[in-house]
Amino acid sequence: MSVIEIRQVSRxxxxxxxxxxxxxxxxxxVTGLLGPNGAGKSTLLHLMAGFLQPSGGTATLDAxxxxxxxxxxxxxxxxxxxxxxxxxxxxxxxxxxAARLHGLGDDAAERAIAQVDMAAAQDRxxxxxxxxxxxxxxxxxxxxxxxxxxxxxEPFNGMDPRQRLHLMxxxxxxxxxxxxxxxxxxxxxxxxxxxQQIEVMVAGRHAASGDYREIRRRMTDRPHLFRVRSSDDRRxxxxxxxxxxxxxxxxxxxxxxxxxxxxxxFTHQLPRLARDLGVRLxxxxxxxxxxxxxxxxxxxxx
Amino acid sequence: MNTVVAxxxxxxxxxxxxxWLLALLPIALIAFALLFRxxxxxxxxxxxxxxxxxxxxxxxxxxxxxxxxxxxxxxxEDGTIIHLxxxxxxxxxxxxxxxxxxxxxxxxxxxxxxxxxxxILIGTESGIASGFALGALFAGIAYAAVFLLLGVVSxxxxxxxxxxxxxxxxxxGGYVPGARRFSIQQWAQSIADQMTTTAFLKxxxxxxxxxxxxxxxxxxxxxxxxxxxxxxSLTGDE
Numbered sequence: 001m002s003v004i005e006i007r008q009v010s011r012x013x014x015x016x017x018x019x020x021x022x023x024x025x026x027x028x029x030v031t032g033l034l035g036p037n038g039a040g041k042s043t044l045l046h047l048m049a050g051f052l053q054p055s056g057g058t059a060t061l062d063a064x065x066x067x068x069x070x071x072x073x074x075x076x077x078x079x080x081x082x083x084x085x086x087x088x089x090x091x092x093x094x095x096x097x098a099a100r101l102h103g104l105g106d107d108a109a110e111r112a113i114a115q116v117d118m119a120a121a122q123d124r125x126x127x128x129x130x131x132x133x134x135x136x137x138x139x140x141x142x143x144x145x146x147x148x149x150x151x152x153x154e155p156f157n158g159m160d161p162r163q164r165l166h167l168m169x170x171x172x173x174x175x176x177x178x179x180x181x182x183x184x185x186x187x188x189x190x191x192x193x194x195x196q197q198i199e200v201m202v203a204g205r206h207a208a209s210g211d212y213r214e215i216r217r218r219m220t221d222r223p224h225l226f227r228v229r230s231s232d233d234r235r236x237x238x239x240x241x242x243x244x245x246x247x248x249x250x251x252x253x254x255x256x257x258x259x260x261x262x263x264x265x266f267t268h269q270l271p272r273l274a275r276d277l278g279v280r281l282x283x284x285x286x287x288x289x290x291x292x293x294x295x296x297x298x299x300x301x302x
Numbered sequence: 303m304n305t306v307v308a309x310x311x312x313x314x315x316x317x318x319x320x321x322w323l324l325a326l327l328p329i330a331l332i333a334f335a336l337l338f339r340x341x342x343x344x345x346x347x348x349x350x351x352x353x354x355x356x357x358x359x360x361x362x363x364x365x366x367x368x369x370x371x372x373x374x375x376x377x378x379e380d381g382t383i384i385h386l387x388x389x390x391x392x393x394x395x396x397x398x399x400x401x402x403x404x405x406x407x408x409x410x411x412x413x414x415x416x417x418x419x420x421x422i423l424i425g426t427e428s429g430i431a432s433g434f435a436l437g438a439l440f441a442g443i444a445y446a447a448v449f450l451l452l453g454v455v456s457x458x459x460x461x462x463x464x465x466x467x468x469x470x471x472x473x474x475g476g477y478v479p480g481a482r483r484f485s486i487q488q489w490a491q492s493i494a495d496q497m498t499t500t501a502f503l504k505x506x507x508x509x510x511x512x513x514x515x516x517x518x519x520x521x522x523x524x525x526x527x528x529x530x531x532x533x534x535s536l537t538g539d540e
Contacts, residue, residue, distance in 0.1 A: 084382040
């Protein structure tokens with residue numbers, strides 16, 4: 001059982017602030033660091049892994065400082081995002097070297113390779129591996145010493161769906177067995193499938209925190225902007241503005257733009273209204289469903 | 303010293319085609335020696351000149367650069383060093399191990415070929431072969447340490463190293479006598495001069511300066527590299 005504590009941590013590079021006054025406590029179970037690219041997720045993970053010095057604040061593991069303390073790696077397993085693995089080693093040699101660097105024997109390496117299901121490919125050189133296989137062998141290398149903390153930087157990036165599901169299962173299992181697992185991702189679906197706890201980062205700030213239901217609710221319960229095209233925009237607009245689900249309707253050359261205040265009610269009501277009026281719907285499309293606007297909404301609110 | 307770190311580093315340096323980078327210059331040196339020997343130019347002045355200009359003056363700094371930076375800089379560049387640094391091993395131990403690997407490569411690819419080439423030319427005459435080999439040993443270790451430090455400190459280690467070797471030691475050292483005191487190449491010549499009885503070599507830097515300077519440079523560089531590795535930061539790609 002290990003706890004990572006980030007207290008008022010900031011990190012800047014020159015004039016650029018990558019992480020801004022972040023405080024969070026991460027305990028056993030799976031925690032997802034969610035945020036768009038450039039939000040400071042990697043920086044935060046590097047601070048937790050002892051590969052960056054906080055410009056301000058403290059990062060500790062079980063009350064011991066992480067920076068400049070190589071003993072933390074008895075407790076931490078790190079899976080970096082960069083494909084930084086020695087391509088000239090075979091999978092087995094790579095994991096075996098990790099075990100030996102921990103002072104462990106070949107049985108630890110065998111167990112870790114079995115855990116990521118890479119035994120069949122262990123005698124091939126890593127440079128012949130697919131991206132997903134590299135990711136798994138890196139995870140095996142990070143698991144040899146059965147660390148109570150596992151840090152993964154964008155672990156599901158570039159994996160095919162089958163590999164992704166497999167690694168998600170593994171991450172869930174590790175969390176369920178009482179380890180403290182932290183991973184970063186910019187995809188909400190990925191995070192909510194694996195993590196019990198979600199920490200949202202936006203523009204270097206800690207924007208939201210909660211379980212996936214909480215985060216999902218906050219992401220859908222926000223004003224949405226829909227573009228609607230139909231056989232009779234004016235009649236539809238009149239009916240929509242009369243309904244409590246919409247906060248505003250405007251005419252544009254591309255059709256109606258409807259600002260919703262109640263997402264659920266709007267999606268429920270729109271087809272019924274159209275049917276009752278005898279208006280044919282040609283197009284209903286959300287215009288602000290991209291992650292950036294979701295995140296900027298979240299960060300604006302907290 | 304950590305054997306796992308050492309074995310990975312050896313594999314990275316010697317694996318597949320990488321070894322040719324290290325082997326090319328010593329092969330050329332021995333080829334020159336054989337050539338001079340068979341066209342009959344194998345006298346003492348030719349031997350000293352070949353050792354001074356090619357073995358110590360060209361091959362040694364270039365190999366020092368390849369070995370010294372090569373054991374660590376590419377790993378920092380592509381992030382593979384994380385594999386070693388995210389383990390409960392002190393970073394100075396990693397730096398020291400890398401230094402030992404670089405120094406041993408200098409012995410294999412520089413010191414021994416220097417001795418062999420001189421021996422081909424004039425046998426053991428005037429102690430030239432052993433003198434230059436000893437000079438190459440000390441200077442090779444110093445180059446390995448300095449360029450290892452450079453590889454940890456700067457992303458432009460190779461460029462800076464080439465400028466040091468060519469401009470400082472080669473050009474400025476050629477015209478400005480004072481600069482020669484701070485030239486690893488000149489220190490190597492001091493040792494070689496001390497060991498040989500030949501009249502064709504006159505070193506410029508006193509041995510009483512060269513040896514302590516080398517010790518300070520080696521110890522200082524390796525310690526500093528270890529400290530720099532402790533605070534090595536990884537900047538995210540974001």
